[in-house]
Amino acid sequence: MKLKNWALLLAFGLLLSVLVACGGGDGGTKESSDNAEQGATGTEDTATEGENVLNFVNGDQIPSMDPSLATDEYGFQFLGATMEGLYRLGENAQPVEGIAKDHEVSEDGLTWTFTLREDAVWSNGDPVTAHDFVYAWQRAVNPETGSEYGPYMMSGVIKNATAVSTGEAPVEDLGVKADGDFTLVVELENPTAYFESLTTFGTFLPLNQKFVEEQGNKFATSSDTLLANGPYVLEDWESTSNSWNLVKNEEYWDAETVQLDKMTYEVVKKPQTGVDLYEAGTVDRAPLSSDLVDQYATHEDYTVEPQTSIFYLKMNQTRNEALANKNIRAAISRAFNKEAIVNEILNNGSLVANGIIPADFSRLPEGSPDAGKDFREVSGDLVTYDVEKAQEYWEKGLEELGTDTVELELLGDDGESAKVMGEYLANQLSTNLPGLKVTLKNVPFEQRLDLDTAMDYDLLISGWGPDFLDPYTFLNLFLTDGENNKMGYSNPEYDELINATTTELATDNVARYENFLEAEKILFEDAAIAPIYQKAVAQLQSPKVEGVIVNPFGPTYEYKWASVGSAE
Amino acid sequence: MFRYILRRLFYMLITLFIIATVSFFLMKMLPGSPLNAEDKLSEQQKAIVLEKYGLNDPVPVQYLKYLGGLAQGDLGISFAFDNTPVTKILVDRMGPSLQLGLQSLLIGSFLGIILGLIAAVFRNGAIDYTSTVIAVLGSSIPNFVFAGLLQYVFAVQLEWFPVALWGGFEYSILPTIALMIFPMATAARFIRTEMVEVLNSNFILTARAKGIGEAGVVFKHGLRNGLIPLITVIGPMAVSMLTGSMVIEQIFAIPGIGEQFVTSVLVNDYPTIMGTTLLFAFLFVVIILVIDLLYGLIDPRIRVSGGNS
Secondary structure (H helix, E strand, O other), X not given: OHHHHHHHHHHHHHHHXXXXXXXXXXXXXXXXXXXXXXXXXXXXXXXXXXXXXXXXXXXXXOOOOOXXXXXXXXXXXHHHHHOOOOEEEOHHHOEEEOOXXXXXXXXOOOEEEEEEOOOOEOOOOOEXXXXXXXXXXXXXXXXXXXXXXXXXXXXXXXXXXXXXXXXXXXXXXXXXXXXXXXXXXXXXXXXXXXXXXXXXXXXXXXXXXXXXXXXXXXXXXXXXXXXXXXXXXXXXXXXXOOEEEEXXXXXXXXXXXXXXXXXXXXXOOOHHHHHHHHHOOOOOEEEEOHHHHHHHOOOOOEEEEEEEEEEEEEEXXXXXXXXXXXXXXXXXXXXXXXXXXXXXXXXXXXXXXXXOOOOOOOEOOOOOOOOOOEHHHHHOOOOOOOHHHHHHHHHHHHHHHXXXXXXXXXXXXXXXXXXXXXXXXXXXXXXXXXXXEEEEEEEOHHHHHHHHHOOOOOEEEEEEOOOOOOOHHHHHHHOOOOOOOOOOOOOHHHHHHHHHOOOOOOOOHHHHHHHHHHHHHHHHHOOOEEEEEEEEEEXXXXXXXXXXXXXXXXXXXXXXXXXXXXXX | OHHHHHHHHHHHHHXXXXXXXXXXXXXXXXXXXXXXXHHHOOHHHHHHHHHHOXXXXXXXXXXXXXXXXXXXXXXXXXXXXXXOXXXXXXXXXXXXXXXXXXXXXXXXXXXXXXXXXXXXXOOOOHHHHHHHHHHHHHHHOOHHHHHHHHHHHHHHHOOOOOOOOOOOOHHHHHHHHHHHHHHHHHHHHHHHHHHHHHHOOHHHHHHHHOOOOHHHHHXXXXXXXXXXXXXXXXXXXXXXXXXXXXXXXXXXXOOOHHHHHHHHHHOOOHHHHHHHHHHHHHHHHHHHHHHHHHXXXXXXXXXXXXXXX
């Protein structure tokens, strides 16, 4: 009996030791521990003379480093740092020289011929050629790749992209050809004024065909299965890593300009932890959630970074008779205090939105009477908080409907601030508009998308971030039967103005912007949507982080020109 | 005993099969799809992408395909991390969770047993009250409160330990302490209650009457009987410890499995949800088996009846 007891005890002991061994010795742990050490010593490196290192936190892992498959903020961020397309976004979101030195556009605006530099190389030594662009773009629209962004970004822009992406035409029909190694000819479906800025976007990056095919399914799942042709190289990364580094790419054609030697990254999801690491000097930047803003708003390193996502109320004109009434919609869009929302609920530097095009996003083109001015400034505040006016519209609307009560359902996702915002909006609307009853429905984000697509809502808190540098990225959302309209809005005059910007006015940027300005006014005369706020991010950032450009779309941060300042 | 274990292993397989089936169909009822840019895709594009992942097949077909893969040990490819096998995600992330879980379970239970034992031996005295207060605080205050406090005092203020992140052993100290409070408090409460009862039993009186020293009475005769109910609660607790505490992992920015599970549910990463669920289920049934075997080790009567039933 005793022997059996000992045997069992031994077995249990063995099981425990196996578990402990798993805990201490597997590759993932070891790797992250190495990186953590690097991260922790990074700050010391910064102080070392000659070593320019910055240490950052990242809100999540990088799900994809494959330009054809990336869809998220982090994917595009690290693709932007390690790779380079035809152009790169510089200051004020102006495209600057990248792999392309310059380009020519045919008179009809349909054929773009890019001249590529001959000194650009991949990190394996291969030259970056026009064929790399042809391969990458074809791969992005090839239905077999299963890319989400490829067809979305290229359809209607690159010739035949729609047909190729649905499998109706072979990939060779895509309007992109190499004329020799260093000339790329792109044929467009329609003249596209913003095409130059599109070429900076992650989906349009080149790929080294030989390397990608060699790696097969493993491509872009770790540092070893990636190639860089941009300012930095991604090191110590695997798709499941919680820490990694960006290291200066000495092979980059413009390596002279790049001043940073290294940037270290650690995944930290809790803002309080990020702030603690910042206070301990381990990292140089930490984002703040709204509850931390009050505590750190007076901190000397507190900064607010405006972004270009706009959040607004969608008003579904098909499910509820009341919302089909323009006066009712006009009343709703004026009946809630947006200042209170940005200052009390969001509390992170977000701005009140009184239009659909965000501030500091797009400037009026040369030749316009207001050339160089911000679109938002020129277009002005199209709908503001005004209870008196709201009530006027409200009464008129009720009269037209022949009722004195309206019931509406407000749909939002179940994130903490979304819930609070929903409650606030419901309260404001029912207080300021007598006879209105708003019921709240908070569902997970995925379900919110489903209900949006099915148009199964009355009011919906929706958001949109731009994918290219042109007002069209926002204004095409509201075209009749548009994929993202899904609220029953239709105005032929609006459609005509917006459609003209991609057809007969496509090559006349001045006229396009006139149309955009006019269309935005129509959108708000119709009270189609009720804008709420423009997102911003509050954070602590060390003054030694210098020269970082914040982009309005694509990779959030541009580090090519970044440096470590002397401030401590 | 060998036949008993074999039979138990067979039941374990059945249990895992049922769990896999139920979770698969429950998961399919989650709203939404795993597409990230869903709101930007046309219906046709969505269909093309879903086809690539095999999500356009009828659910029963998907289920059979999944079982086929599972039978060959293939948990599939994550939707959220391109081309990354789910097994790789699990292996990479189990390490920190297991290390933290084992450290906190072993140290926590050990300290809890000592605490409960002392309280029982010196019952109704100052030591007993102190230990009861510790136990009540430990089991009623959530561990993330301890975590925040430990982080602030010992890392931010005193700078004795790293604030967060995952590296050498020193990175695991604060999260282990935060995690072990609960098993420690639970063990202390159970051991105290049981030991008070056991120490008043007739066989303990007999043992004392036979002249066995007090230490012998407490450890050899008392503790062995007091451990049985503790083992019953430690089982499920061990699973939750080993599979990681999402909150603790987030606070200390530790790349563990608990946190990964929640993320995969939020983004509808079906293969990862299934892989993690099955891993949790597997650990659970294994630990239940180990606990049952441990019963027999502590009290041979249980093993005999278990073996015969």
